[in-house]
Amino acid sequence: xxxxxxxxxxxxxxxxxxxxxxxxxxxxxxxxxxxxxxxxxxxxxxxxxxxxxxxxxxxxxxxxxxxxxxxxxxxxxxxxxxxxxxxxxxxxxxxxxxxxxxxxxxxxxxxxxxxxxxxxxxxxxxxxxxxxxxxxxxxxxxxxxxxxxxxxxxxxxxxxxxxxxxxxxxxxxxxxxxxxxxxxxx
Numbered sequence: 033x034x035x036x037x038x039x040x041x042x043x044x045x046x047x048x049x050x051x052x053x054x055x056x057x058x059x060x061x062x063x064x065x066x067x068x069x070x071x072x073x074x075x076x077x078x079x080x081x082x083x084x085x086x087x088x089x090x091x092x093x094x095x096x097x098x099x100x101x102x103x104x105x106x107x108x109x110x111x112x113x114x115x116x117x118x119x120x121x122x123x124x125x126x127x128x129x130x131x132x133x134x135x136x137x138x139x140x141x142x143x144x145x146x147x148x149x150x151x152x153x154x155x156x157x158x159x160x161x162x163x164x165x166x167x168x169x170x171x172x173x174x175x176x177x178x179x180x181x182x183x184x185x186x187x188x189x190x191x192x193x194x195x196x197x198x199x200x201x202x203x204x205x206x207x208x209x210x211x212x213x214x215x216x217x218x
Contacts, residue, residue: 058177060200061140064208066165066173067109069126074112077122081114084143085132087159088185095185099130102194108204128201130194131162140164140171157181159190163197175200 073079083099086092096116103114118124129143144166159181165173175197182190 058175058196058200061171061174062203062207063170063172064206066201066203067206069167069172070107070109070112070165070202073123073126074110075122078113078115078120080118080121080124080127081116082127082129083116083132084129085134086185087133087181090185095132098186098191099194102191103128103198106195106198107202108199109202126165126167129162129164129166131164133160134162138162140174141169144171145169159193161193161197163194163201165201173201173203 070079081096081100081103083092083096086095088095100114100116104112114128115121121127131138131143134143140162143162143164157180158178160178161176163175163177164171177193177197179189179193182193
């Protein structure tokens with residue numbers, strides 16, 4: 033089992049709190065090897081992205097489009113394309129999971145296995161989001177965030193949150209290898 037680093041992304045949260053639509057809080061957890069795991073998945077083709085839950089009225093495809101549209105270019109590492117179609121993914125065992133309003137007791141590895149559909153929490157004023165980079169049934173990187181609930185699935189505040197989370201999910205530097213960054217190709 034890979035070692036785990038846990039840190040509160042207070043700097044990111046502090047910078048984002050200045051904007052009205054910024055997260056109220058954000059927590060990040062990483063296992064070692066995340067940059068190489070992501071690079072490997074991106075080299076195999078489209079990276080699978082699963083969206084669970086839909087806290088908005090209407091078809092879930094609008095929410096999926098917002099998430100997929102916010103991900104490219106908002107991460108360290110090689111350019112990548114993202115898909116919600118498992119058959120189109122180059123390496124489906126490495127995937128992103130975006131859980132909107134997940135039950136508080138749901139474990140990250142449960143989300144990485146077969147994510148259950150989640151229902152909106154009773155808190156109508158706050159959106160809760162757990163985002164993960166999974167390899168098989170295990171979370172390799174996770175971000176838990178909340179913010180004042182955007183009004184629609186295509187709200188710019190939601191897109192901004194997804195972009196911020198992507199920068200946290202894929203760190204430039206492997207937290208367990210001091211000399212390796214995605215820009216140094218090690």
